[in-house]
Amino acid sequence: MRLKDRVAIVTGGGKGIGAVYSSRLSEEGAKVVVADIDFDAARETAKKISASGGSAIAVDVDISDQASTEAMAKSAISEYGKIDILINNASLMSVLPRRPWYEIPVDEWDRVMSVNLRGMFLCCLSVFPAMKERHYGKIINISSSRIYEGMPNRLHYTTSKAGVVGFTRALAREVGEDNILVNAISPGFTQSETQVSSSTPEYMKAHIDRRCIRREEYPEDLMGTVVFLASSDSDFITGQLINVDGGYSMH
Numbered sequence: 646m647r648l649k650d651r652v653a654i655v656t657g658g659g660k661g662i663g664a665v666y667s668s669r670l671s672e673e674g675a676k677v678v679v680a681d682i683d684f685d686a687a688r689e690t691a692k693k694i695s696a697s698g699g700s701a702i703a704v705d706v707d708i709s710d711q712a713s714t715e716a717m718a719k720s721a722i723s724e725y726g727k728i729d730i731l732i733n734n735a736s737l738m739s740v741l742p743r744r745p746w747y748e749i750p751v752d753e754w755d756r757v758m759s760v761n762l763r764g765m766f767l768c769c770l771s772v773f774p775a776m777k778e779r780h781y782g783k784i785i786n787i788s789s790s791r792i793y794e795g796m797p798n799r800l801h802y803t804t805s806k807a808g809v810v811g812f813t814r815a816l817a818r819e820v821g822e823d824n825i826l827v828n829a830i831s832p833g834f835t836q837s838e839t840q841v842s843s844s845t846p847e848y849m850k851a852h853i854d855r856r857c858i859r860r861e862e863y864p865e866d867l868m869g870t871v872v873f874l875a876s877s878d879s880d881f882i883t884g885q886l887i888n889v890d891g892g893y894s895m896h
């Protein structure tokens with residue numbers, strides 16, 4: 646119970662890796678705000694957490710919309726009275742076709758930036774007053790290990806995930822005086838349901854072959870790092886990027 650009575654918002658918490666973050670944070674004692682544009686999925690995840698003895702609410706959010714992220718923060722405060730942890734996990738990834746960079750429609754490029762980067766900015770903006778007031782906060786941004794090698798065919802996605810790192814470092818410097826810590830994780834190719842359904846077995850095998858640890862990466866492989874960064878065990882760590890990909894990339 647390393648997060649006992651902490652209040653955590655998980656964006657994109659309804660399904661995929663975000664749903665596993667939500668459940669694991671609850672198992673560690675956190676009260677969880679499961680925030681997702683897929684409200685049915687968010688409700689389902691919150692219901693499962695409550696059924697297993699935890700405390701969670703579902704919130705319908707589009708992180709690219711400021712009114713929506715402000716309403717999300719307001720729901721967290723009115724239900725639980727504070728916000729300790731924000732996991733910026735929601736993004737556009739598996740819905741994006743893999744294709745050469747020159748075939749990416751400009752409006753798709755803009756949409757990826759508005760969710761993956763503006764969305765992260767808006768979520769941080771919306772929780773900031775509550776964290777500043779209590780002089781405490783842990784923000785964890787989800788990047789991707791594809792930035793180290795410059796993985797091709799989702800150029801907008803790779804670019805946005807590299808942006809997450811600059812965002813993390815600069816924001817960490819600006820909010821350190823408020824005792825708000827900002828870190829990032831770069832997961833490798835992970836077996837979330839959406840990732841599996843949008844990738845061929847050959848594509849998945851090619852990833853495993855290059856790892857030091859030659860097996861699939863599961864959402865559970867990311868949980869120890871998330872809990873560490875959300876807990877007081879990491880209270881003097883900020884502006885960092887931790888790579889969790891079985892040794893595919895090293896940095």
Ligand SMILES: NC(=O)c1ccc[n+]([C@@H]2O[C@H](COP(=O)([O-])OP(=O)(O)OC[C@H]3O[C@@H](n4cnc5c(N)ncnc54)[C@H](O)[C@@H]3O)[C@@H](O)[C@H]2O)c1
Pocket residue numbers: 656657658659660661662663680681682683686706707708709733734735736737738739740760764787788789790831832833834835836837838839840
């Ligand atoms: N699965 C992987 O291999 C992998 C690898 C590296 C990084 N990541 C990152 O990990 C995170 C989770 O990955 P996943 O595989 O579970 O992805 P996913 O596509 O399954 O889940 C993304 C979640 O975000 C939600 N979402 C999308 N747009 C939103 C919006 N505008 N507002 C609110 N919610 C929105 C979706 O409904 C979904 O629940 C993402 O940031 C992804 O980029 C995943």
